[in-house]
Amino acid sequence: MCLGIPGQIVEITDSERKLATVDISGVRRVVNVACVTTNRSLDDLIGRWALIHVGFAMSLIDEAEAALTLKALHELDEVSGELETITRTEAMMRTGAETGQGPVQ
């Protein structure tokens, strides 16, 4: 939760809500980019790398730093868990959204 993971911003998904799609080690996820847009147009973000914490881009980083951070996270065994969470929760969101869930009594 605290370490975050580098991702590359690939497109702006919803400019009003400041949402962008990022590629995190091959997994795509929509994240909020409000914290990295000060003095910057949203389109300027495309192609940039950012540290992603719990679905929010918190800091822009350069590509070399992104690679270093990913390597360190791999060594700390943090990447697979994070990616699994991202994928699993995406699936949950999709199915949850489609079926809806009745109240548990």
Add this chain to the structure above:
Amino acid sequence: MKYVTEFRDPVAARQLLAAISHTVDQIGATKDNPVRLMEICGGHTHAIFRYGLDRLTPPGLEFIHGPGCPVCVLPMRRVDECVEIAMRPEVIFTTFGDAMRVPGRRKSLLDSKSEGADVRMVYSPLDALELARCNPDREVVFFGLGFETTTPSTALTILQAASEGIGNFSLFCNHITVTPPLRLLLEDPEMKLDGFIGPGHVSMVIGTRPYEFIAREFGKPLVVAGFEPLDLLQSVLMLLRQRVEGRAEIENQYARIVPEEGNPASLAAIEQVYEPRPTFEWRGLGEIDKSGLRIREAYAAYDAERKFDVGYGSSKPHVPDTESFACGAVMTGRMKPFVCPEFGKGCTPEHPLGALMVSSEGACAAYYQYADVRPEVAE
């Protein structure tokens, strides 16, 4: 579990280790009278263990594990309150995975899920908001916890909910701030600390100025550090050099990520949504003044404490934690985990008694994971 033995740059690592040894000698520190540096952040604790840095550095240097794992410092009472909210039939309770297995006084969120509560693991508070959009007939509650690194995310989520008028979303706010417990530790005459390794990602949000009181009022140095092994070694060396040169300053080893003034957009969102609580309870540390955040009156509609009448927002009397003394002693760096009588016996990662054993950032879990390569842990 294996240590990572190959450093990204072994030559640089060797040079740093040699310089650290040399500086520890210059200070005249020994195993019995070591330089004691506290790493505040649980991510740093995890990295120090993973790379075995405490074993590669000389015995005259001791790492003290600080209170910087947000899951570990959460009082059991707050977990009970989560369970209370989660057990309500109309509620979808959403949480980060880390918090699922943390024991409350009677049960964890995972236990309540197996008893029928609708508890769901999410990656982001934005997922919880999406669940609220998709389930208008349910109350979606997000378990917000963490230091300043994650606080902007829940603040922005509440602002988004407010702008869309989503009424069935609320936050159970457990956000805490990093500096108040440091003041508490520094004021404690029993705590002998020679300096701090400052948290990297918290500082990315708050910058380096909030730490200045540590140098000014207490005469101790702090170096904000990244979490790669070379970052940590370099930060240790910077702290030791300050000691040799008789300085106590706030320095920034992680300037490539941490601007001095922090992240303005994040700070603005935090300020807009949250205000300090008069006090907040920390596991092992007790109530600490102005150490936690609550949701401002303007966003009261998104406050789960007010909505469900629990916790600090509740009219019910407050019962303080009466849990094992050991967790608190470990949390404040007074006791090493393996000295706890429950360590590895009553308390394991599979059946944790305390949160320090649950999260990979907790000191007890770190010692447990690497027990096979740590002679001091074996009986």
